[in-house]
Amino acid sequence: MAIQSKDNLTKINNQEPLLGKSLNELTEWVQQQGQPSYRGKQLYQWLYQQGARSLSEITVFPKQWRETVKDYPLGRSxxxxxxxxxxxxxxxxxxxxxxxxxxxxxxxxxxxxxxxxxxxxxxxxxxxxxxxxxxxxxxxxxxxxxxxxxxxxxxxxxxxxxxxxxxxxxxxxxxxxxxxxxxxxxxxxxxxxxxxxxxxxxxxxxxxxxxxxxxxxxxxxxxxxxxxxxxxxxxxxxxxxxxxxxxxxxxxxxxxxxxxxxxxxxxxxxxxxxxxxxxxxxxxxxxxxxxxxxxxxxxxxxxxxxxxxxxxxxxxxxxxxxxxxxxxxxxxxxxxxxxxxxxxxxxxxx
CATH class of the missing domain: 3.20.20.70 (Aldolase class I)
Structure with missing residues (x-):
C-alpha cells in the first residue's frame, strides 16, 4: 500500500474543496496524496452517494491517512x-x-x-x-x-x-x-x-x-x-x-x-x-x-x-x-x- 510522505502533503488551508470534482479528478487527487488510484472511486462514492462531510468519516480509508487529511476541505456547509x-x-x-x-x-x-x-x-x-x-x-x-x-x-x-x-x-x-x-x-x-x-x-x-x-x-x-x-x-x-x-x-x-x-x-x-x-x-x-x-x-x-x-x-x-x-x-x-x-x-x- 502506498504511504503518503510528509513531503507529499499539501497545506490544508485555502485548498480547493473536493466536492464538485469528477471521478477522474478525485482519482488524480488521491494519487497526488500517495494513495492507490482505486481510492478515487471510494472517495467519489462517499462524497456523492453517502454524503460524507469530512474525510475522517470515510472508514474504507486507512486510519493513518484519514488522520493526516481529516481537515482537508470537502466543501460542505x-x-x-x-x-x-x-x-x-x-x-x-x-x-x-x-x-x-x-x-x-x-x-x-x-x-x-x-x-x-x-x-x-x-x-x-x-x-x-x-x-x-x-x-x-x-x-x-x-x-x-x-x-x-x-x-x-x-x-x-x-x-x-x-x-x-x-x-x-x-x-x-x-x-x-x-x-x-x-x-x-x-x-x-x-x-x-x-x-x-x-x-x-x-x-x-x-x-x-x-x-x-x-x-x-x-x-x-x-x-x-x-x-x-x-x-x-x-x-x-x-x-x-x-x-x-x-x-x-x-x-x-x-x-x-x-x-x-x-x-x-x-x-x-x-x-x-x-x-x-x-x-x-x-x-x-x-x-x-x-x-x-x-x-x-x-x-x-x-x-x-x-x-x-x-x-x-x-x-x-x-x-x-x-x-x-x-x-x-x-x-x-x-x-x-x-x-x-x-x-x-x-x-x-x-
Whole structure:
C-alpha cells in the first residue's frame, strides 16, 4: 500500500474543496496524496452517494491517512437554522466556509423531492416584489456550494432528490460558469436527470444565448412578470436595460439552438399586472413560439404592499391565455408560512 510522505502533503488551508470534482479528478487527487488510484472511486462514492462531510468519516480509508487529511476541505456547509412549514416544506439557512449565509428550500410531495437552490449570496437584480432583491448582493456561489445544497437537503430528508430548481437567491445567468458546472455535477455525479433541473432568469442581454450554447437539456424559465416594457421595467429595474422585444427574440433563439421550449414565469400582482387586458397583451407577445406560461400568485413580503389576486381574478387571467391558445398552468408556492416560498428568500430566520 502506498504511504503518503510528509513531503507529499499539501497545506490544508485555502485548498480547493473536493466536492464538485469528477471521478477522474478525485482519482488524480488521491494519487497526488500517495494513495492507490482505486481510492478515487471510494472517495467519489462517499462524497456523492453517502454524503460524507469530512474525510475522517470515510472508514474504507486507512486510519493513518484519514488522520493526516481529516481537515482537508470537502466543501460542505453547515445548517445554521431550519424551519418546517405545515406542508412539510423545509427552509434551511446554510453557513458557508467563509461564514456567509445562503438559503435553500426542500419541497416534498408524495412523488418527489425538489430542492430550490441559490446561485449567489444575495442578488443584484433588485426586483421590486422579491425579498432577496431587497438585501445585499455579496458574491457568486462556486459550483460545489450549489451541489452541497442538494446533498444537504437529501441527507436531512433521508430521501433521494429528484428535481432541482435554480430559483433561490441570486440570478443564475450572472454566474453561468459555476451554474453550468453544478448542472453537470448534479447530473453526472449525483445522478439527477438534466431534464429534472430548471434554471430561472430575469433575462440579461446575451446571457440566454450564452446558456443555449452549452446545449443543456434543462428546463429553462424566464421571469417575465409583465406583458410590456414599461410595466416590466417598473417591477424589474434591470429590465430598463433590456427591452422586452429583444428579450423575447433571444428566447426564440434559445428554442432554435436547443430545440427546447421556454417557460415564462409570471407573478400575478393584484391590480398591477393581473387584468384581462394584461393577459391578452401577453398572449400576443408569446404567439407563435414554443413556450409555456407558469402563473404564480404573489407571495407577500414586508417591504412592499403588493397583494395576491383573488382566485376569481387568477382564473380569469388563465382563461384568457387558454382562449388565445397559450399553454398555461398556475403554481401555488409551498412553504408560504415560513417565508420559504417563491420571492420570500432573504437568508434570515423570519
Amino acid at each position: 453547515t445548517i445554521d437554522y431550519q424551519s418546517v412549514a405545515p406542508d412539510r416544506t423545509r427552509k434551511y439557512l446554510l453557513r458557508l466556509a467563509d461564514d456567509l449565509i445562503i438559503e435553500t428550500v426542500g419541497i416534498p410531495t408524495s412523488k418527489r423531492l425538489t430542492v430550490c437552490v441559490s446561485s449567489q449570496v444575495g442578488c443584484p437584480m433588485q426586483c421590486d416584489f422579491c425579498a432577496t432583491g431587497k438585501g445585499e448582493y455579496i458574491r457568486n456561489l462556486k459550483h460545489h456550494e450549489i451541489v452541497d445544497q442538494v446533498l444537504t437537503v437529501q441527507a436531512d430528508f433521508q430521501e433521494r432528490v429528484s428535481n432541482v430548481v435554480f430559483m433561490g437567491m441570486g440570478e443564475p445567468l450572472l454566474n453561468i460558469k459555476e451554474v453550468v458546472a453544478a448542472v453537470r455535477s448534479l447530473n453526472e455525479d449525483v445522478g439527477i436527470s438534466q431534464r429534472s433541473l430548471t434554471i430561472s432568469t430575469v433575462g440579461l442581454p446575451g446571457r440566454i444565448r450564452q446558456l443555449a450554447q452549452h446545449q443543456l437539456q434543462v428546463t429553462f424559465a424566464v421571469s417575465l412578470h409583465a406583458p410590456n416594457q414599461k410595466l416590466r421595467a417598473q417591477l424589474i429595474p434591470s429590465a430598463s436595460h433590456y427591452p422586452l422585444d429583444k428579450l423575447l427574440a433571444e428566447c426564440r433563439e434559445y428554442v432554435q439552438i436547443t430545440g427546447r421550449r421556454v417557460t415564462f414565469e409570471y407573478i400575478l400582482l393584484a391590480e398591477v399586472n393581473d387584468l384581462p387586458q394584461h393577459a391578452l397583451e401577453l398572449a400576443k407577445k408569446l404567439r407563435g413560439f414554443q413556450t409555456h406560461v407558469n402563473l404564480i400568485p404573489y407571495n407577500p413580503i414586508v417591504e412592499v404592499d403588493y397583494q395576491r389576486p383573488s382566485q376569481q381574478r387568477i382564473e380569469a387571467f388563465t382563461e384568457v391565455l387558454r382562449r388565445e391558445n397559450i399553454a398555461v398552468s398556475v403554481r401555488y408556492s409551498r412553504g408560504l408560512e415560513t417565508d420559504a416560498a417563491c420571492g420570500q428568500l432573504r437568508a434570515s430566520r423570519h
